[in-house]
Every structure is written in structure tokens, then in C-alpha cells.
Amino acid sequence: GNSVTQMEGPVTLSEEAFLTINCTYTATGYPSLFWYVQYPGEGLQLLLKATKADDKGSNKGFEATYRKETTSFHLEKGSVQVSDSAVYFCALIRGSTLGRLYFGRGTQLTVWP
């Protein structure tokens, strides 16, 4: 089947610390991989994506690399800010579907000044 596993939260960091949120997946075929972010009171927003192996998605200082050999798509940021506090969701779409997303549980990130 298709599934996404994210590291358990919550994650609490000081400003300017390095962030890693682990994500691994199980999928048939060749999925596209996504990170979504949800700020308080708002909907899920696409943060970055990668559509094939070895692609690196990046946005707002966040990066994630599609690793087929380890079935992973870990989210990283070199220096977090208080404004990065949010819930982060890893997700996949199988290549052959009409765009149904399979999500992980989400990881709550809190950044303290």
C-alpha cells in the first residue's frame, strides 16, 4: 500500500538552530513527494515538492531531497526562525492517481526566540 511515516513531535528548537524532520514512505510506482505546512488558524500550504528520485525541493530556506534508495524525503532548514513555528506534513501522490494525497501525521514545530 501507500503510506507516509513522519517523526513524532512535538519538536522544540531555539531560533537559528538546525531543523530536521524525518519522513519515509511506502508507495507503489513512482510517487511525487510533498511537504505541506499549516500555520495556526490556516489551511495546509504547499511548502515544497519533488517529483522524481534525486530531485531536491526547496522553498523559504527549507529543503528536502527525494531519496529512492532509502524511501525518504527528510525536511531540513539550516537556521529556523520563530515564524517557522507550525505543523509540517509530509505527503505523497502516486504517479497514476488523480491526485489523492497520502499524508503523514504531521510534526508540530515550535521555535523559541
Place this chain on the structure above:
Amino acid sequence: EPEVTQTPSHQVTQMGQEVILRCVPISNHLYFYWYRQILGQKVEFLVSFYNNEISEKSEIFDDQFSVERPDGSNFTLKIRSTKLEDSAMYFCASRGGLAGEGEQFFGPGTRLTVL
């Protein structure tokens, strides 16, 4: 910037009652979705909708659930007889791209509490 809106933000209902959750997708989008997230669990797909019919549904989307696009702008999810386990955050999403492509834009969610 266009956005997906959902109403109400919070709905409290008694078990066995019918509820309708409303969504207004982005106006030129063609694909519509409902997802839900039970507290502490994964965001789960419920149903996708295209060209006025369901294109895919999950095993969660049983006969108690239905979707409708009644007037060309709203997209609704109806739960006919709510159960305690239907308590969750319900997210609507829409997409304008071709099949398998294009970003899904999400609304802020409706928190449904069934007592």
C-alpha cells in the same frame, strides 16, 4: 490571492444528527477533495470530485457521507447520521491542473465535534 474558504470553523452536533460542511473552492479550479484528521492521527483522504461526480473515494467514505456541488461555487460534505468517531478536522481542497499534476490548495478546516 485566491483561497479556499470553509464554513463553519467549528461545528458541534449531537450523535445521530446530520451535518453539512461547506467549502468554496478557488473559482477556476476543477478538482475538489475532502480530507479529515482525527486528533493525533494522519490526515486521511475521503473523496475526490470532478465534473460533477465522485472520481475516487476511500473506505472511510461510506453511505453516511455524500458530496455535492449545488451551485457551481460551493462544495459540500454531508454526514447523514453523525457518530462519535466522526469528530475530526475536515479539510477541503481544490486543484486546477491536469490529472496527477498541480498543487492542491487547502482551506483552513472545519472542526467537527460530535457529542
